[in-house]
Amino acid sequence: MTSLRKNLAVLLLFLSASPFLHSDLSSHAASSPPPATRPRIIFMNDLSSDDNFEDDYLDNDNHSSLPEVVHTMKTTKLQLHTQLCQHSPCLENQEPCKLISKRTGCLCPGFSAANEPPHAPRIHMLQPISKGDNRGKIEVQWCAPSSVVSAYKVLIEGSEALEFQEVSRRGLIGFLEVGTKVCVEAVNSAGHSVASDFSCTRYDPPEFADHKLLAGVIGGGVALLLLLIIAALILWKYQLRKKAKRDSADGLGNPSYSTEGTL
Template sequence: MTSLRKNLAVLILFLSASPLLHSHLFTHAASTSAPATRAQIIFVTGLNSDDNYEDDYLDDDNHSTPPKVVESVQTTLLQQKPQLCQYNPCLENQEPCNQISERTGCLCPGVSGGDEPPHAPRIQVLQPISEGGDRGKIEVQWCAPSSVVSGYRVVIEGRETLEFQKVSRRGLVISLEVGTKVCVEAVNSAGHSTPSDFSCKRYDPPESSDHKLLAGVIGGGVALFLLLIIAAVILWKHQMRKKAKRDSADGLGNPSYSTEGTL
C-alpha cells in the first residue's frame, strides 16, 4: 500500500515537473477537436453580369445548387417635350384639333365642354370688298374660341342676325353704315357666347383709293390756283416797275423842264 502511494506521488511530481510534456498533451487535445466553421462572404458585383457565381455558393461540405438571382431591369423613359398641334383657330375649313391630336400625338389647347355655353370668339376685321362679284359688301372675319362650337352668328346692331357653320371663319354682310356695331357669337347645344369687347367691333371703313385720288386732285388744284395767284402778283409788280421807269424817263426828255427853274 505504501509503495503504491509512493509510485502515485512520483508520477504526479513527474507530470508537474515536465512542461514540455504538458504542452504536448494540450496541443494534441486541440488538434483532435472539431474544426470551426467559418461564415462565407459572398461579393455581388453586378446584377446584369453573365458571370457564373456557382462556385461562390458551393459549401465545402454540402455541394448544393446556388439560389436563383432575379435580375431587376430598370427602364428609362425618354420624355420628349410636348408639341402643340399645328392648328390655327382663325383659318376656316380646318381639321379639328382633337383629330390632329389623335393622329400625331400633339397637344391641343384647353377646350370647354359641350355642356356649357362656348367662350366668345375674337373678331378680327370688318373689311369692305372692292373687287369681284361681292364688291360693295362687308366681310366679317373672326377666330374660333377654345370651346365646343356647333355654329356662329353675326349679329348686326339694329338689323339682322346671320348664321354660319362651325368651320366658317368669315361671313359677308350686304352693307354697313359707319359706326354700326357688329358682334360674332359662338353657339352650341348649351347656348351661345356672351358678347365682349373682343367679339364686337364698330364699322369704320378705311379710306378707299377713289377717295385718295379725289383728295389728291383737289389738293393739286388748290396748289395750282395758289401758284397762279402768286405768278399774277409777281407779274403785276413787274409791270408797275416798268411803268414807273418809263414815266421817269419821259419827264427828263421835256425841254421845258429844268432843275434851275422855269425859262
C-alpha cells in the first residue's frame, strides 16, 4: 500500500511538470535558426534572348532530382565568314577592302593607325617598256603596305622624287642607267615609311627575247660560215689529190715515151 502511494505521487508530480517541458521545447524550436537554403540557380535556355529564362531552386530534402541544363550554341557572323577578302595589295584602282568586308563579311588584313607613319611598301619589279611611245623607259611596280597611305613617292638615286596617288601601284620613271638605286616610299599625315631591303632595289635590265633571238641568229650565221669554209677546204684538198693521182697515172701509162726521142 505504501508503494502504491509513492507511485501515485510520482505520477502527479510528472503531470504537473509536463506543461513547463512542453513550453521549453516550443521555445527552443522557435529560437533555433531556420534550415539553410541553397543559393538560387538560373538556367538559360536560349542565348539569343535576354528575357527567356526561368528560376529553379534545389530541394533541400531531395538532392537527386536536379533540373536538366540545356546547352545551346549561337553561331556568330565571325564564324560564318572567316575567309580573307579578295583584295590584292599589288593591284591598283581596286575597291577598298573595308567596302568589300562590309558587303561580303570577309576579313581584311590589319592596318596600322592613321596617326602612325606607314610601313614600307614592297617593290615588285623594275622593267623597261618594250612597246609604244614610252619604249625604253623604265616602269616601277610596287605593293601597298598594311597601313593608311595618302600618297607614294619614288626616290631615284641622283634625281628628284616622283609622287603618285594612293591608289597607284606603278609609275613611269624615265630612263635609268644600270645599277641605279630606286626606292618606293609610303606617305600619310603622320610621316613617311623608312627605306628597307624590300622597298629599294637597283636597276638590272633583263634580257629581252629579241636580243636572245638576235644573238641566236648571229651565232647560227657564224657557225654556218665556218662549216662552209671547212667544206670548201676539204673539197679543195680532195681536188688536189685527185689531180695528183691523174698526173701520176698519165706518166706511167706509156713506158716507151721519152722526152729525148723514140728508141
